[in-house]
Amino acid sequence: MGDVLITGPAVRAVAREAEVVMLCGPRGAAAAALLPGVAEVLVWDAPWIADPAPAATDEHIGRLRELIAAADVTEAVILTSFHQSPLPLALILRLAGVTRIAGASVDYAGSLLDVRLRPGEDLPEDIPEVERALAIAAAAGFAPEGDRRMRVATPPDMSALTGADPYIVVHPGAAVDARRWPPERFARTAALLVEVGRRVVVTGSAGEQDLVDLVVAAAPGAVDLAGDLELSQLAGVLAGADVVIVGNTGPAHLAAAVGTPVVSLFSPVVPAIRWAPYGVPVALLGDQEAPCRGTRARNCPVPGHPCLAGVAPEEAAASAIRLADEHARIPSPHSSKDGVTA
CATH class of the missing domain: 3.40.50 (Rossmann fold)
Known part of the structure; x- marks a missing residue:
């Protein structure tokens, strides 16, 4: 993705x-x-x-x-x-x-x-x-004309599933093991957000239901959308969020494409300069100088997963709140004439 x-x-x-x-x-x-x-x-x-x-x-x-x-x-x-x-x-x-x-x-x-x-x-x-x-x-002869933002077709309104009030998306899954923040950290982050009055929506694939269940159980009132969404619908959920907390995996780039800030739990197995979410406010968390950097490993090559294990839930929650509050002061994205999210 x-x-x-x-x-x-x-x-x-x-x-x-x-x-x-x-x-x-x-x-x-x-x-x-x-x-x-x-x-x-x-x-x-x-x-x-x-x-x-x-x-x-x-x-x-x-x-x-x-x-x-x-x-x-x-x-x-x-x-x-x-x-x-x-x-x-x-x-x-x-x-x-x-x-x-x-x-x-x-x-x-x-x-x-x-x-x-x-x-x-x-x-x-x-x-x-x-x-x-x-x-x-x-x-090749196809120069851009100024607009270098990531964009997708206008996503659907998903408020019927997410609720109309502001929310933060927590996406705990990742395509490969080396890029996954420990699930207990995601759960604790969601709990901290709920404790300070933030609404949480948890997303994931059908195969990640157990992971999503762990996060939802820790955050009373969190909305569970695991396995329920087509990609365009996931884009709608992310577009409606104040901020997304996610690893370096596909939904991080989808969040960027709909203009939503990202708290990025970024494992440096690939370089952040190349693969961090592009064109939106980003809080990049994780040790980018860890021994795994640049290995492109699918499974963590270093015992203890130090690049991400050192990130505390309190840091992730604080980063999300900061970005969410900043995002709330920016006018909401609107649909432009060509039918894409501006």
Whole structure:
């Protein structure tokens, strides 16, 4: 989800000049459908990205070539993250008849890329992923026109589920273990917020119900929305919140895309300069110099999970209250003419 959402400003830049067909994996498809400027979404599981990875068979690769040919794609802008190579996809796109391809690659690209940005030379290393994607699009000839915010299609009003009074969202789950704050800390944070009169809404996937139950049990009156929401509805819940407390996982980027401040429990297995929520007020919590920094580990490589275990619930709750109070003094987002959250 997050990988797709951060490409939103670049997608809008391309959409000003061309019809956008967005190719992404199954886990990013719902997010791609929310991005302004996307005319069509193609879903394909890349063997060099997905975990677990599908087999790289003739049949599987052939399916992507069929999708590209059927969509009549003539040009591609490959928006990889800093640690991903665009070359496997570029090869398949070339074989599918795509005539112009742009991407960022540290490796020699030969005839696979018509426009190649060299990270560290043409492209700075330590910049937000949103700006990296924008730079790739600009090199391909699709420069942004001022608006670099993350945005999604106008989310629905979810007050029937959340209640009409102000609230703070607590999202205790994360896609991988290394990025999870201990669940007891989330529970204690929610309890502290309730004790000082803040309403709490707890979100999570259906598979995270036990985790959400732990948080809700600690915070009397908290609203349990685990497993109840489609992605657009989750966007609506986050858009209605004063602040979101969440790890470095997809909903953090969704909160940024709807303009809601984030208390980010950020494990430095990936760099915060690249992956912290973009374009909104953020309280970044966690030891960014911990031994796990930059490892991209899925499971914590350091006993005791020190990068996040050192963050006290009192600090998270205080940060949330500060951001919520600041957010309350800013006019609420409104729908602009193009139907996206301003």
